[in-house]
Amino acid sequence: xxAEAKATMPRWIPLLLGLLGxxxxxxxxxxxxxxxxxxxxxxxxTRAEIAMAFAICCLVFGLVTFxxxxxxxxxxxxxxxxSGGVLLxxxxxxxxxxxxxxxxxxxxxxxxxxxxxxxxxPPIATAPKWWPDRRALATGFAVVGLGLGSFxxxxxxxxxxxKPGFGWRYVFYxxxxxxxxxxxxxxxxxxxxxxxxxxxxxxxxxxxxxxxAPKVTRDWTxxxxxxxxxxxxxxxxxxxxxxxxxxxxxxxxxxxRDQGLTAMAAAGAVSSLAFANAxxxxxxxxFVDWIGIRVxxxxxxxxxxxxxxxxxxxxxSFYGLAAIAxxxxxxxxxxFTLFPATCLQFYGPTAQGSNYGLLFTAxxxxxxxxxWVGGWLKDATGTYYIxxxxxxxxxxxxxxxxxxxxxxxxxxxx
Numbered sequence: 485x486x487a488e489a490k491a492t493m494p495r496w497i498p499l500l501l502g503l504l505g506x507x508x509x510x511x512x513x514x515x516x517x518x519x520x521x522x523x524x525x526x527x528x529x530t531r532a533e534i535a536m537a538f539a540i541c542c543l544v545f546g547l548v549t550f551x552x553x554x555x556x557x558x559x560x561x562x563x564x565x566x567s568g569g570v571l572l573x574x575x576x577x578x579x580x581x582x583x584x585x586x587x588x589x590x591x592x593x594x595x596x597x598x599x600x601x602x603x604x605x606p607p608i609a610t611a612p613k614w615w616p617d618r619r620a621l622a623t624g625f626a627v628v629g630l631g632l633g634s635f636x637x638x639x640x641x642x643x644x645x646x647k648p649g650f651g652w653r654y655v656f657y658x659x660x661x662x663x664x665x666x667x668x669x670x671x672x673x674x675x676x677x678x679x680x681x682x683x684x685x686x687x688x689x690x691x692x693x694x695x696x697a698p699k700v701t702r703d704w705t706x707x708x709x710x711x712x713x714x715x716x717x718x719x720x721x722x723x724x725x726x727x728x729x730x731x732x733x734x735x736x737x738x739x740x741r742d743q744g745l746t747a748m749a750a751a752g753a754v755s756s757l758a759f760a761n762a763x764x765x766x767x768x769x770x771f772v773d774w775i776g777i778r779v780x781x782x783x784x785x786x787x788x789x790x791x792x793x794x795x796x797x798x799x800x801s802f803y804g805l806a807a808i809a810x811x812x813x814x815x816x817x818x819x820f821t822l823f824p825a826t827c828l829q830f831y832g833p834t835a836q837g838s839n840y841g842l843l844f845t846a847x848x849x850x851x852x853x854x855x856w857v858g859g860w861l862k863d864a865t866g867t868y869y870i871x872x873x874x875x876x877x878x879x880x881x882x883x884x885x886x887x888x889x890x891x892x893x894x895x896x897x898x
Contacts, residue, residue, distance in 0.1 A: 495614040502607030502626030505670035510633020517737035522652040535859035539852040540593030546848015548601030553841025561606030565671030568602025573664025580656030609837035621769035624821035628765040635758035642751040701894035703832025724882035726850035728875035729816030734855030756806040760813035768818040785883040788815035792876035
């Protein structure tokens with residue numbers, strides 16, 4: 485019996501399941517800015533108060549990925565993802581019935597955010613195990629749905645909100661049901677490959693001819709990885725890039741409306757960001773194979789720094805805002821291929837669910853801080869200039885960290 489015959493499913497299936505699960509998460513998170521105007525109009529809430537719901541959702545989403553990753557390592561990804569799908573659907577649908585900020589914070593922020601975090605991590609940890617020959621590409625494919633979900637949700641939500649007889653509440657009703665079904669399908673068939681499995685015809689790279697016999701090494705355990713200083717440098721860089729990207733995502737449509745764009749034009753800019761956010765997750769894996777992780781990583785952080793400075797000058801027209809949104813979406817989305825791939829390169833696949841789950845909590849903290857700080861500074865200053873400038877500074881810090889942080893030495897097997 486061949487190695488391939490021992491597989492429980494064709495190895496492209498985990499990629500599609502990851503795509504479906506991450507699309508669900510993208511619909512949950514990345515079109516939030518389309519709700520700013522209707523919630524402000526109906527309830528009179530400030531930008532900071534509305535952004536708090538998104539901030540809480542990001543925080544809960546990010547923090548729950550760590551226990552979700554550990555649960556996935558122990559009991560398998562299927563139960564974790566399906567349970568998350570049920571919670572996400574309940575929280576999102578209930579958000580359509582809210583009458584107060586506190587209710588929105590609980591239903592969308594806590595319940596839906598908890599479900600989304602349970603859905604997100606397991607496929608990212610599982611898919612590369614099926615593709616040891618193309619791990620970065622597999623990771624990118626598994627997370628491409630985050631961008632695809634927002635690409636779909638931005639115009640869809642705007643259409644429902646603007647349609648006579650409907651409104652923002654119906655977005656939560658209809659999309660909540662759809663997202664729950666998508667997550668249940670994504671989780672129902674997700675499982676890791678059997679122990680010792682490898683693709684037919686593939687073997688780990690051999691050492692160069694004439695080289696000394698390599699030392700026998702092993703993957704880092706989760707306990708070892710979380711004590712490594714380089715892990716926490718990656719954590720800080722993840723926070724910096726996520727803070728900047730999520731601040732823009734949480735306020736892009738509102739910024740566009742402030743600049744005089746129509747609702748559909750502002751939603752179009754959101755979709756432009758989402759399209760780039762989706763495309764980069766696959767294509768960045770190809771670029772990594774070509775030029776290496778660190779070079780490409782540093783280039784994306786540096787480019788995002790420049791885009792954060794340019795958005796205020798160019799964002800007054802649809803084409804200018806869309807162009808900047810594409811750049812920011814590309815660079816922000818690339819992180820979700822590059823950080824798990826870097827974590828995998830640094831510490832190995834054995835504890836990837838736990839290691840990347842902990843690393844991803846940086847995104848949750850940034851998701852809480854970025855959108856809320858952006859809204860608070862906008863309310864305090866009357867402009868987005870200061871929020872975008874702060875984001876540019878954090879991106880610059882992330883660039884320095886990525887350039888100077890090298891992979892740790894492998895652990896020697898006992």
